[in-house]
């Protein structure tokens with residue numbers, strides 16, 4: 260069953276820059292896909308559409324059968340967990356547990372359920388015991404894990420990552436990839452890290468100047484050097 | 494505040510920024526020197542700024558909308574309606590009758606018109622000139638260095654803070670979900686206030702760090718309080734001609750205002 264259906268999506272920033280042009284994309288439940296493309300190709304812009312931070316200027320987005328419109332954004336945001344490139348964007352509370360609790364608290368869940376969600380999410384990213392730490396003083400890899408926990412606490416169907424390994428040291432990067440391999444959710448991962456794409460994502464999408472220029476099995480696309488070169492990936 | 498002019502190629506956007514600054518200052522000065530009640534002259538000033546806006550290819554509707562902010566200034570002139578001496582006119586409001594002074598009314602309306610038209614001129618200048626160009630032009634016009642330094646740092650930091658705030662907001666919005674049954678969430682007011690407080694603190698911290706890095710990067714590239722000015726050149730004869738013509742026109746409007754205006 261398809262979890263994400265995007266049809267003819269275009270987006271233009273208020274200053275007139277056309278960041279997305281006629282994107283068509285279907286993602287099935289359980290699928291893990293990498294979204295690659297050079298800087299400025301429109302990856303982040305596309306991701307921000309997936310849970311209604313940006314609304315489609317043209318075209319339509321359907322998540323788990325819900326058309327993404329004003330009425331449904333609230334429910335879609337609970338289904339799609341967006342992990343931003345800079346973890347500091349998601350960590351703004353004095354303590355780790357308050358950041359992880361934000362999503363379920365906003366949803367209006369009772370206190371004990373929220374506490375249970377927080378414990379569950381922190382355990383899933385291997386950060387149990389960090390509840391009362393201040394995220395400001397954590398390492399880059401730890402911040403990344405907490406940022407993932409802040410969306411896991413909403414029990415999303417799908418996880419969307421914007422350049423998850425950018426700025427991590429080799430060990431933090433390896434541990435993050437192992438963590439992503441363990442998580443069962445559907446994933447769309449925007450990245451420049453082709454090795455991550457190879458190890459994690461059977462499917463790969465290439466974005467070029469706001470249009471999808473290739474979509475296929477990762478191994479096959481990665482073997483096609485001219486294609487990678489042409490799309491600014493080599 | 495747009496980073497870029499909304500288009501290029503319009504004659505008014507290619508005009509030297511110094512000409513635009515001098516013109517705008519002269520325009521506002523002449524308008525404020527015009528006597529009260531010079532309605533015809535105000536109309537001429539208005540036509541001048543609107544035709545300049547059209548020539549510059551600005552979005553008139555958004556310009557007019559934002560210029561309404563200028564009307565806030567007339568609030569300060571409100572007391573004139575009641576305190577100015579002269580003939581009193583009755584104003585019927587429901588069962589009430591307010592006696593307002595006729596000269597006060599004229600002054601009040603004049604101040605409103607002047608503030609609004611001046612606002613239009615200032616907005617047009619900001620709209621048709623990118624901020625860095627504007628700052629450079631002020632520097633070339635020998636504006637004191639500290640002033641330029643403060644303005645340009647403020648401008649840099651403002652963009653930094655705006656970018657940081659935007660990404661924080663996006664991250665929060667994306668986790669502000671409804672409960673599974675579709676009911677609207679939102680949390681309690683105290684909780685929201687605490688979250689907002691946390692975000693403000695985080696924003697402050699991040700902006701300060703970013704601003705520090707911006708400043709270090711500027712210093713390392715030789716920033717000394719002055720903007721680098723690659724082409725230090727005077728105004729071209731054509732620019733001077735345009736400027737002279739525009740200033741004459743403004744002078745003419747002012748004279749017209751002096752002859753036709755004034756309180757009864």
Ligand SMILES: Nc1ncnc2c1ncn2[C@@H]1O[C@H](COP(=O)(O)OP(=O)(O)O)[C@@H](O)[C@H]1O
Pocket residue numbers: 272273274276277278296297298299300301302303304305
């Ligand atoms: N806030 C913004 N305002 C205007 N243009 C933007 C903004 N954010 C991104 N862009 C532009 O949109 C295009 C796509 O950007 P983005 O989605 O961030 O690319 P990527 O994540 O693939 O590097 C780029 O050309 C970028 O300059």
Ligand SMILES: [Mg+2]
Pocket residue numbers: 302303304421
């Ligand atoms: Mg990006």
